[in-house]
Amino acid sequence: MEKQPHITEEVAQAVARAAERVTAGGVVGYPTETVWGLAARLEASERLYALKGREPDKPVQVSCLDEETARRLTEAGAAFDALAGLWPGPLTLVLPASSACPPDLAPGGWVGLRVPDHPVALALLRACGGLLATTSLNPSGQPAARTFEEAQAYGLAPLLLPDGGFPAQGLASTVVRVVGDELEVLREGALPVQSLRERLHTFSSGGM
Numbered sequence: 001m002e003k004q005p006h007i008t009e010e011v012a013q014a015v016a017r018a019a020e021r022v023t024a025g026g027v028v029g030y031p032t033e034t035v036w037g038l039a040a041r042l043e044a045s046e047r048l049y050a051l052k053g054r055e056p057d058k059p060v061q062v063s064c065l066d067e068e069t070a071r072r073l074t075e076a077g078a079a080f081d082a083l084a085g086l087w088p089g090p091l092t093l094v095l096p097a098s099s100a101c102p103p104d105l106a107p108g109g110w111v112g113l114r115v116p117d118h119p120v121a122l123a124l125l126r127a128c129g130g131l132l133a134t135t136s137l138n139p140s141g142q143p144a145a146r147t148f149e150e151a152q153a154y155g156l157a158p159l160l161l162p163d164g165g166f167p168a169q170g171l172a173s174t175v176v177r178v179v180g181d182e183l184e185v186l187r188e189g190a191l192p193v194q195s196l197r198e199r200l201h202t203f204s205s206g207g208m
Helices: 009-023 042-052 067-071 078-086 119-127 148-153 193-204
Strands: 028-030 037-040 061-064 091-096 110-114 131-136 174-179 182-187
Touching: 009 028, 009 119, 028 119, 037 042, 042 131, 061 067, 061 119, 067 078, 078 091, 078 174, 078 193, 119 131, 174 193, 182 193
Parallel strands: 061 110, 091 174
Antiparallel strands: 028 037, 037 131, 061 131, 091 110, 174 182
16 A cells, blocks of 8 residues: 555544544444545444435445455455456455455445545545445435535534545545456446456456
């Protein structure tokens, strides 16, 4: 993982307060390199559904501090090894869940995992033990929040962390399900799908 940009003491204090809220079972709004998100403890993922107005049949993802933290939640094997090298970044991998993953976050035995590439998001994950249930901040059916101001406009100002001077790019993460050596594209996003296919093919061919 590349060294992350430094966050200020003021932002670090805001992260510490947000982590206390999360630990107590609350929800926070936080910036990523893609769009703004909502985060809660894994055990409190139902709070995300309530706040966002999300349908219960649409799973939320698990954001992870790093590749090793994510690895504990999946049994994907070689495919994980190939694609997780693209983390941190705008990529959500939907993979077979391990027994360590809470069942509520792995409907049908699949879990969506992501390692964000944003200093504030990673600081929050670090302060919360490395794992958070997350989803985009916007209410269901509404556009994603690309800026702090857009996040505020959804009425969530008291829950928001500052972006620390590192604004979101405004394009959601690419989401793929890994089925054996094949990729099922669930959402085209900031990371080109072709680069994922090439990386998986190279890895399978022994080129990595």
